Amino acid sequence: MLINALLLALREIRRNLLRSFLTVLGIVIGVAAVITMVTLGNGATQMVSDQISSLGSNLLVLRPGQRMGPGRDTAGSPNFKKSDLEAIRTQVNGLEVVAPVAGSSATLVAGNNNWSATINGTTNDYLFAGNWKIGAGREFQDDEERAGKAVCIIGATVRRELFGSRNPLGDEIRVKTFSCQVVGLLAAKGQGAMGMDQDDIVLMPLATVQRRLTGNPDVPTALISLKDNAEPAAVMAQIRSLLRERRKLAENEADNFTVMDTKQIAETLSGTIRTMTGLLGAVAAVSLLVGGIGIMNIMLVSVTERTREIGIRLAIGALEHEVLLQFLIEAVVLSAFGGLVGMVLAFVACFGLSSLLGMPFLFNPGINLLAFGFSAAIGVIFGFVPARRAAQLDPIVALRHE
Helix, strand or coil: CHHHHHHHHHHHHHHCHHHHHHHHHHHHHHHHHHHHHHHHHHHHHHHHHHHHHHCCCCEEEEEECCCCCCCCCCCCCCCECHHHHHHHHHHCCCEEEEEEEEEEEEEEEECCEEEEEEEEEECCHHHHHCCCCEEEECCCCHHHHHHCCCEEEECHHHHHHHHCCCCCCCCEEEECCEEEEEEEEECCCCECHHHCECCCEEEEEHHHHHHHHHCCCCECEEEEEECCCCCHHHHHHHHHHHHHHHCCCCCCCCCCEEEEEHHHHHHHHHHHHHHHHHHHHHHHHHHHHHHHHHHHHHHHHHHHHCHHHHHHHHHCCCCHHHHHHHHHHHHHHHHHHHHHHHHHHHHHHHHHHHHHHCCCCCCCHHHHHHHHHHHHHHHHHHHHHHHHHHHCCCHHHHHHCC
């Protein structure tokens, strides 16, 4: 009986192919939109986590002011003394390295090429804390760091823009009023958090940047790398207590510095993306309901068109549940077919958009099966009323229908 009802349903669908296609279009769009939104959202979440992890594992960021990011409040918040960072290094437990960072933007000139980049004055500890690798050349030597010599290590983007494909080791880069020698090349990292190019960077000894670029002996930022067995919350509490004491903050005064765990940043950003993904997925799911209403509408039209046929079937002995099953299967076949087409479109769209946006393509069988199951359920729910209406027709009235 089920096979016979399925064959009848397929025959009716094939009889009106254009109308059937337009009917399932809402289901196709709905399924494709839901799967695409969720898949891209998962890929974006993974990309953010990977980018934050590329900054360094078990990493704390120390800055003046009461919040991180653009527009952070640093008014009245002094930078850190070198002695502050030395105190953290020696008095706080569970630390691997404490890397000071004094940043400045400048235009770099090499030959006929110029490029604007971020220059970070720091130490070799920055390489460990930031999970950087030397692709070629070497790190800073101890005497270069102490004397503040004009040497630099450049990122892949700076190398490409200033030197093209040739090896720049030993060449000099002009920075404002002085020249620095390229002694090392950083291995490429690619795009970082918030879309920043991590390779657009130049590292110099801290003393060099402080003396020749910033003119300030204080340190505005520090990267603090923790040991694997260290508890970030406990370490952050120790750092906070130590800095409050060194900055002579009263008990009723708020901190004029911020210690942020990069894992917390990753969790916050990932949570935000997941929320937006869920919201967009819910909005896209509305089109599934619209598609279901379309199926109900076309099935009601079909019942009206085939009233005489239904009357003949009932008159020659067809049971009500057989007629109901026939129309219900038609609705389910339409919606299930729309679900399959939507899944194929979503796969193609997700693959293409993931490549275009540079994010990982994470195929999620769960959301695909859920969307397909929901599309089939739409067929059952919205196809039941027209099917029941067809099954309850009076054979005598149906046979008189023109």
